[in-house]
Amino acid sequence: MKFIGRNEEQLVFEMTAREKSLFLAILGLYPQVPESHHRLSQQVDLPDAQANQRLLEESVKAQKAESQKWITTAFKEPDRFKPGKTGFYLTIKRPELEMLLQIFNDVRIGSWLTLGSPAAGQKKKLVPNPQTAPFIQRMELAGAFEMFFLKTIRDEAADTTA
């Protein structure tokens, strides 16, 4: 996958058919992290703690529903993937990059949670077996897309400040 160029509104990436298929497969796994994963506070005696926790979960749920809806509609748009010489040109609007980062990170973290939240050192030692292999693969692939888009954002910021 390669960053090709940008204008004020959108960015264009080049990807092979295989990368496109993996990209869409990972997006299709969203969401993976349960709404109840996050706690508003470690203190139990915050004012209206239960009500605020419920509000947080509702807000996360609504945001995830919105992102999921975006995935199902956005990547069916005819101009989204245009055939190119080596595969496809993918067009992403600048604000959509943030959504993609959140989505890939959700799949990455959700897979990690399913694997039992292994500590940093243990993660490298994860031995794939029929139960764990799909989640290790998802975690790694989502991480690779996440790092790619982070690098694009960083390079873009460096270009505009240079």
Place this chain on the structure above:
Amino acid sequence: MATEAPPVVLPEIEHADQTDSKTSFEPGFLVICWDDPINLMDYVTHVFQEVFRWERQRAEKHMLEVHHKGKSVLTRESLEKAEFYVHQLQKYNLHATMEPNQ
């Protein structure tokens, strides 16, 4: 030596019945980001930049604090604002909470 005439209009003295002292002096709530073994360092830096509109250098300083010390206090805010920031950080799946500033 000339003597000054008293001012015709005395300046009004405003009594500050309602000031913003609530946010300035009340203990408020700390928005804390905790270390976890899964979020990428670059991702955490990016999220801090997005949520707080910080320069990269400041965001990196807090990210490194999370990484090395296990947590970083990102800001102190009123209840509502602290909730807002925690929501924003959790939208990105960062391990963030708000704690009373005691």
